[in-house]
Amino acid sequence: MDIMNDNNVEYYPWGGEFTVCSPTSCVAVVLLNIDYTPSCDKVAIYGHLKTENIGVEKIVANVISNPYIRFLIICGDEIRGHKSGGSLVALNKNGIDKNNRIRDAPGAIPYIENLNREAIERFRSQIETIDLIGIKNVDKINKTIDECIEKKPSSFGKPYIAVRITPEAVASFKDKRALHSKIIIDYMGKVKKRKG
Amino acid sequence: MVDKEIPLIKAKKTPEKDVTLDPNGFFVIEINRERKQIHVEYYSNVYKDNRIVSGKLEKVFSGDKADALCDTITKHVPRLLPEHYMYIGRELQKAQYALEQNKKYIQGSC
Numbered sequence: 611m612d613i614m615n616d617n618n619v620e621y622y623p624w625g626g627e628f629t630v631c632s633p634t635s636c637v638a639v640v641l642l643n644i645d646y647t648p649s650c651d652k653v654a655i656y657g658h659l660k661t662e663n664i665g666v667e668k669i670v671a672n673v674i675s676n677p678y679i680r681f682l683i684i685c686g687d688e689i690r691g692h693k694s695g696g697s698l699v700a701l702n703k704n705g706i707d708k709n710n711r712i713r714d715a716p717g718a719i720p721y722i723e724n725l726n727r728e729a730i731e732r733f734r735s736q737i738e739t740i741d742l743i744g745i746k747n748v749d750k751i752n753k754t755i756d757e758c759i760e761k762k763p764s765s766f767g768k769p770y771i772a773v774r775i776t777p778e779a780v781a782s783f784k785d786k787r788a789l790h791s792k793i794i795i796d797y798m799g800k801v802k803k804r805k806g
Numbered sequence: 807m808v809d810k811e812i813p814l815i816k817a818k819k820t821p822e823k824d825v826t827l828d829p830n831g832f833f834v835i836e837i838n839r840e841r842k843q844i845h846v847e848y849y850s851n852v853y854k855d856n857r858i859v860s861g862k863l864e865k866v867f868s869g870d871k872a873d874a875l876c877d878t879i880t881k882h883v884p885r886l887l888p889e890h891y892m893y894i895g896r897e898l899q900k901a902q903y904a905l906e907q908n909k910k911y912i913q914g915s916c
Contacts, residue, residue: 625836625838625845625866626836627836627837627838630840663859663860663861664834664849664860664861709854711854719854719859719860721852721854721859721860722860723852723860723861723862724862724863773863775866
């Protein structure tokens with residue numbers, strides 16, 4: 611099922627392993643090392659984050675495509691080595707430097723290579739990250755989701771599509787005769803043998 | 807009398823520490839359960855200080871069968887290391903099994 615917004619643009623264009631829930635909810639949940647399923651009635655989207663580079667990029671591209679999402683709750687134990695949760699928080703707080711590295715990110719290789727600076731600024735403006743890294747208490751996370759919803763923030767406006775994956779154009783030759791190297795078709799549509 | 811001797815080579819897994827990263831890029835394989843598709847992203851390597859730190863997304867492949875994905879990837883991403891193609895084949899077969907059996911798929915290392 612494609613999730614379309616008011617402008618008939620598909621939300622969450624990059625794809626990835628996440629679960630799509632209520633399209634107009636203001637909350638998205640990033641799961642680190644945690645076995646928890648947010649209530650689909652309350653959140654727009656949730657999924658796991660693994661890496662501090664491409665994983666972070668996918669989250670940014672997908673959440674800014676849905677302007678209703680205004681809060682990104684990051685919960686569970688940090689991913690060892692990658693420190694992707696901390697890197698996502700750092701991106702929202704600090705942006706990237708001239709080498710595309712997330713400023714002050716704790717991860718080993720927190721580089722943003724597939725998003726332009728405008729997309730990152732949009733992420734920083736549209737989204738407030740809620741840092742629950744290290745927290746696995748489900749009641750605490752659910753309470754935070756409720757608190758975000760109670761704020762009733764407005765939509766950020768138009769979707770921002772940072773990455774678009776376009777189906778390949780495929781040529782269709784229904785008349786296979788035209789592909790045969792030993793024949794030609796004249797202007798009357800008559801099939802003739804090619805000379806030589 | 808023996809006309810010809812053929813070597814029998816015992817299989818040995820290359821330890822992960824000895825695996826050569828492919829200079830032509832890497833793949834991320836995921837399952838889209840809603841669309842019942844395997845989603846394969848091909849990235850070219852991004853180097854900083856002579857080490858691979860990330861990738862540029864170059865192509866995305868989608869399908870529900872490992873054989874079709876293998877054939878298509880081979881056609882669209884030439885010149886990978888042979889062991890990389892074989893790794894992709896193994897992983898796509900695992901992904902197809904996980905998709906069909908509704909099991910969790912985690913992309914493995916080389």
